[in-house]
Amino acid sequence: xxxxxxxxxxxxxxxxxxxxxxxxxxxxxxxxxxxxxxxxxxxxxxxxxxxxxxxxxxxxxxxxxxxxxxxxxxxxxxxxxxxxxxxxxxxxxxxxxxxxxxxxxxxxxxxxxxxxxxxxxxxxxxxxxxxxxxxxxxxxxxxxxxxxxxxxxxxxxxxxxxxxxxxxxxxxxxxxxxxxxxxxxxxxxxxxxxxxxxxxxxxxxxxxxxxxxxxxxxxxxxxxxxxxxxxxxxx
Numbered sequence: 001x002x003x004x005x006x007x008x009x010x011x012x013x014x015x016x017x018x019x020x021x022x023x024x025x026x027x028x029x030x031x032x033x034x035x036x037x038x039x040x041x042x043x044x045x046x047x048x049x050x051x052x053x054x055x056x057x058x059x060x061x062x063x064x065x066x067x068x069x070x071x072x073x074x075x076x077x078x079x080x081x082x083x084x085x086x087x088x089x090x091x092x093x094x095x096x097x098x099x100x101x102x103x104x105x106x107x108x109x110x111x112x113x114x115x116x117x118x119x120x121x122x123x124x125x126x127x128x129x130x131x132x133x134x135x136x137x138x139x140x141x142x143x144x145x146x147x148x149x150x151x152x153x154x155x156x157x158x159x160x161x162x163x164x165x166x167x168x169x170x171x172x173x174x175x176x177x178x179x180x181x182x183x184x185x186x187x188x189x190x191x192x193x194x195x196x197x198x199x200x201x202x203x204x205x206x207x208x209x210x211x212x213x214x215x216x217x218x219x220x221x222x223x224x225x226x227x228x229x230x231x232x233x234x235x
Contacts, residue, residue: 174231
């Protein structure tokens with residue numbers, strides 16, 4: 001079954017006319033600030049994070065000084081874009097999905113990545129993330145820290161439990177174990193890169209591809225986990 005939202009948002013070359021009209025209206029300060037953030041997210045996704053705020057103001061039909069009335073620096077605006085695009089889309093319940101041992105591990109990982117893909121297979125999300133890494137802004141590193149702590153390490157912990165191996169509190173996780181999970185995560189994210197950065201087609205049934213990737217991970221990674229724990233205990 002196709003993931004809803006995978007193809008719902010296409011590239012925008014300019015901020016929409018609807019956004020321009022909304023920003024021009026007299027609005028409460030909080031609402032106007034939010035509309036600037038939404039327009040900025042679209043703008044930076046199209047032009048990159050090096051895009052100038054003066055050009056952003058021109059595209060959304062407000063004065064340059066109006067932006068700095070709400071955001072004293074470009075970095076402050078990018079911080080709000082980060083909160084809007086990344087933090088607000090993160091579902092706190094995802095951690096519970098991965099760690100719910102009443103369900104088979106494969107079902108848990110599949111459910112997490114199915115819901116996760118619905119959120120991140122998005123033009124703005126993907127392109128800002130890539131531009132951030134290319135230009136040295138801290139959006140990508142900050143977000144990857146969240147992924148490491150809330151996805152990579154929990155899946156490693158659950159793999160250890162599935163295989164009857166010591167918990168990370170007893171035998172610390174190794175680089176090989178975490179890299180095995182990063183490889184799974186990266187394969188899924190690459191589909192979004194292919195679509196929204198390279199403009200290259202992706203499979204129509206993304207859910208099946210995710211299922212294939214998770215299955216390959218669960219079949220192929222156990223020897224890595226066993227070997228790593230054995231070597232750690234030996235050392």
